[in-house]
Amino acid sequence: MSETVIEYVKTEMRTFAEHPFHEVDSLVLSQFSYIHLGNLIAPPAEGVVRKPLTLQQLYRAECFAHFFADQPDAAKNRRLLAACAASPRFRNIGIAYYEQDFDEIREKQFCAMTFFLSADTAYLAFRGTDCTLVGWKEDFNMAFLTPVPSQEAALNYTLAVAKLIRGQLILGGHSKGGNLAVYAAMMSPAWLQNRIVSIYSHDGPGFRDNIFSSAGYLRISDRIHKTLPQSSLVGMLLEHQENYTIVESTAVGIIQHNPYSWIVRDGSFVRLTTLTSGADFLNRTLSEWLSGLANEQREQFVDALYSVISATDLTSFTELRDNWQTEFPALIENMKNMDEPTRRILHETLRSLMHMAVKNLPTQVQKEQSNHIRSPRSKKRKRGTTDGQSKD
Numbered sequence: 001m002s003e004t005v006i007e008y009v010k011t012e013m014r015t016f017a018e019h020p021f022h023e024v025d026s027l028v029l030s031q032f033s034y035i036h037l038g039n040l041i042a043p044p045a046e047g048v049v050r051k052p053l054t055l056q057q058l059y060r061a062e063c064f065a066h067f068f069a070d071q072p073d074a075a076k077n078r079r080l081l082a083a084c085a086a087s088p089r090f091r092n093i094g095i096a097y098y099e100q101d102f103d104e105i106r107e108k109q110f111c112a113m114t115f116f117l118s119a120d121t122a123y124l125a126f127r128g129t130d131c132t133l134v135g136w137k138e139d140f141n142m143a144f145l146t147p148v149p150s151q152e153a154a155l156n157y158t159l160a161v162a163k164l165i166r167g168q169l170i171l172g173g174h175s176k177g178g179n180l181a182v183y184a185a186m187m188s189p190a191w192l193q194n195r196i197v198s199i200y201s202h203d204g205p206g207f208r209d210n211i212f213s214s215a216g217y218l219r220i221s222d223r224i225h226k227t228l229p230q231s232s233l234v235g236m237l238l239e240h241q242e243n244y245t246i247v248e249s250t251a252v253g254i255i256q257h258n259p260y261s262w263i264v265r266d267g268s269f270v271r272l273t274t275l276t277s278g279a280d281f282l283n284r285t286l287s288e289w290l291s292g293l294a295n296e297q298r299e300q301f302v303d304a305l306y307s308v309i310s311a312t313d314l315t316s317f318t319e320l321r322d323n324w325q326t327e328f329p330a331l332i333e334n335m336k337n338m339d340e341p342t343r344r345i346l347h348e349t350l351r352s353l354m355h356m357a358v359k360n361l362p363t364q365v366q367k368e369q370s371n372h373i374r375s376p377r378s379k380k381r382k383r384g385t386t387d388g389q390s391k392d
Contacts, residue, residue: 003263003264003265004260004261004262004263004264005024005027005028005031005080005259005260005262005264006076006079006080006083006260007264008024008028008264008267009028009080009083009084009087009089009090010083010086010087012087012089012267013087013088013089014088014089015088015089016089016117016118017118019089019267021117021121021123021170022268023200023225023227023245023269024264024267024268024269025089026123026170026172026198026200026202026225027174027200027202027227027259027262028080028084028090029093029115029123029125029172030125030126030128030172030173030174030177030178030200030202030259031077031080031174031259031260032055032077032080032081032084032115032125033111033112033113033125033126033127033128033173033174033177034071034073034077034127034128034130035067035068035077035081036066036067036068036069036100037058037067037095037098037113038066038098038100039063039066040053040058040063040098041053041095041096041097041098041113042097042098043097043098043099043100044097044099044157044160044161044164046160046163048164049164049165050096050097050164051096052094052095052096052116053094053095053096054091054092054093054094054095055081055084055085055090055091055092055093055095056084056085056086056091056092058081058085058095059081059082059085064078067081070130070131071130071131072131073258073260076260093115093116093117094115094116095113095114095115095116096113096114096116097112097113097114097157097160097161097164098111098112098113099111099112099113099153099157101153102132102134103134103149104134106149107134107137107138107141107148107149108134108138108148108149108150108153109129109130109132109134109135109138109150110126110127110149110150110153110154110180111126111127112124112125112126112127112153112154112157112180113125114161114165116165117170119167120166120167120168121167121168121169121170121197122161122165122167122168122169122170123169123170123171123172124157124158124161124169124170124171124172124181124184125172125173125177126154126157126171126172126173126176126177126178126180126181126184127173127176127177128173128174128175128176128177128178128204129175129176133306135176137302137306138150138176139176139205140302140305140306141299141302142179142205142207142208142238143208143237143238143290143298143302144295144296144298144299144302145299146207146208146211147183147187150176150180151179151180151183151184151187153180154180154181154183154184155183155184155187155188157184158171158184158185158188158192159188159192162188162192162195167195168195168196168197169192169195169196169197170196170197170198170199170200171184171185171196171198171199171200172198172199172200172201172202173200173201173202173204174202174203174204174259175202175203175204175205175234175257176204176205177202177204178200178201178202178203178204178205178226178235179201179204179205179206179207180204181199181200181201181204182199182201182204182207182217182220182224183207185199185220185223185224186211186214186216186217186219186220187216188216190219193216193219193220196220196223197223198223198225199220199223199224199225200225200226200227201224201225201226201227201235202226202227202235202259203227203228203229203232203234203235203257203259204226204234204235205234205235205236205237205238206235206236206237206238207238208238224243225245226243226244226245227244227245227246227247227262227269228244228245228246228247228275229246229247229248229249229251229256229257229261229262230246230247230248230249230256230272230274230275230276230279231249231252231253231254231256231275231276231278231279232246232256232257232275232279232283233253233254233257233279233282233283233286234254234257235257236275236279236283236286236287237283237286238287238290245269245271246271246272246273246274246275247262247263247269247270247271247272248262248263248269248270248271248272249261249262249263250263253278285353285356285357286353288356289352289353289356292352292356293349293352297349300345300349301345301349304342304345304349307342
């Protein structure tokens with residue numbers, strides 16, 4: 001029977017003392033970090049030790065309107081909270097040091113919180129990209145800028161919490177949160193890195209190439225656990241030299257980025273050996289395209305694209321989804337009214353992307369034909385087996 005992380009929480013009755021913390025638990029807490037807790041939990045402050053609330057104590061109906069506001073997965077996040085509050089594995093986890101910072105001017109969207117797994121181990125969870133335009137713009141800025149404001153905030157948060165608590169630390173997050181976890185770990189001083197036992201990045205984007213040869217990254221690289229769905233796009237953006245585990249998903253294409261589509265069976269992710277051929281083609285094309293763009297070109301393209309969207313009254317992609325009949329025509333009109341330099345930047349950059357896709361297409365066709373010869377349709381395979389062939 002296929003399960004999601006919610007079913008996992010509902011059915012896993014063992015405590016962490018009985019069954020150690022692992023990657024599925026990390027995804028649970030990474031997704032939990034999308035819940036808004038600022039009305040109950042204070043941020044870290046120098047010299048101030050906060051008393052944690054347990055996940056069970058967070059199950060308060062009067063807080064739900066705030067907890068789940070402006071979330072595309074609000075209903076599932078609410079089910080996740082209910083499952084955690086009832087679970088013998090999760091209900092007694094303490095949570096403290098909730099910090100959130102949204103700055104439209106600095107193009108910063110950051111949130112983190114600390115989960116106390118036991119008396120001597122804490123998990124620092126970094127929230128991924130939310131629905132705001134600013135959150136997505138900061139993600140795009142990673143293509144030409146290191147550090148972005150949230151990466152600096154993640155490091156500062158880790159330093160602040162580490163000074164307030166004792167014991168081992170685990171860092172993790174989904175999407176941009178996974179990138180922040182890795183960045184905070186690799187930029188931490190040696191005394192703090194020695195306390196970090198694991199770093200989890202769940203479909204988190206990579207980094208610019210020079211990061212992977214840095215001393216800080218090399219010191220913690222063997223503690224990084226990266227998981228990707230089979231059609232990963234976000235997690236394969238930028239350079240991604242990390243080793244990674246591929247997880248089967250019930251969704252298709254970019255929708256697989258949603259952790260609620262990842263399949264859990266018998267308490268573990270259902271693993272595959274390769275990404276889908278479509279994901280491989282798209283990721284290779286995007287990687288080669290970005291490699292061919294100078295840093296200034298990347299910045300100009302991202303700013304130009306953002307200017308088209310931000311010229312509307314939109315503040316989030318939720319608004320675009322809910323009002324698409326009026327907002328899409330407005331976006332098209334904005335593109336028509338762009339100034340000539342902005343239009344030229346978008347046109348030339350997108351043309352280079354199309355050129356790269358056409359260049360890679362023959363190789364992709366050859367791969368598809370080769371896979372078809374080796375794996376004729378008449379021979380059915382069970383999904384999730386180790387032959388690495390997954391549905392596209």
